[in-house]
Amino acid sequence: MGKIKTLADLKNLKTDLQSKINLREKGISPEKLVQIKVAMATCGIASGAKEIMDFLIDELDKQSINAVVTQTGCMGYCYAEPTIEVTLPGNAPIVFGYVDNNKASEIIEKYIKKGEIVDGVLPVNYETIDKK
């Protein structure tokens, strides 16, 4: 086994990143980034939300897409987990349901990169049975 990574290695990584980030992000405010929220309550986690989040972070980084991937609680769409909410800059948030790795790729390729809507959008007017 190789040498275990330490906090000293983190320091080196930081110095390395600082120069790159300064170049890349000058003037980019968070509102101008793609924001993705992965629903991660019991229902989401049990359906594989963590794997989706890992996949999204990995894939977006590989493709050098400036995005913030974060977790959120249950959005009430337990039946359609894993769900993710994608907000493109200047657009209203859209929630996609039944997301697996293939769906996530499709969302990145079509919606995030080209703005084309893909199947699997959950209606915002969804009501729980109790409210009816």
Next chain:
Amino acid sequence: MKNLSLHILDIIQNSIRAKANLIELEILENLKENIFQIVIKDNGTGIEKDKLKGILDPYFTSRTTRNVGLGLSLLKQNAERTGGFLKIYSKLGKGTVVKTLFKYNNIDRPVLGDISGVVTLVVASNPSIEFLYKHKTDKGEFFFNSKEIKRILENVAINEPKVIFFLKEMIKENLQNIKL
């Protein structure tokens, strides 16, 4: 839940929702006493005494988005299946402690799973929450302190993908070192 790390991720969401800004996770693996213990402690809002009684009921939740709250009850069921238990202590305004004990060698004890991924995910997704993680086995101890990480990172965000990948690897390698 497929493994214990996902249970931990789930229970930590309760702490986040309870507006905690300090979450402590302690995992203890002790072969001699045959225990695998997980303690999650937060300084969130805490739980009222009369609500604490019903908290392990699967049909209890403080949420408004749905009517069931299965997180704690699923973990409790898994722990009890191995001959262990789940206990919850809470004080209003002080915080909550969830202590879960599994019998180490019981065949029904789920594996820990990707705990380095879970810790990294929580730390990166909640920059305003400090996270302490202590993992102790018969072979040694590992400590992780998000405050220390952020101090080193200075103006570099903790949710930078490269930082996330680094932290995940760092925790994984350190845990490998004390693996039983």
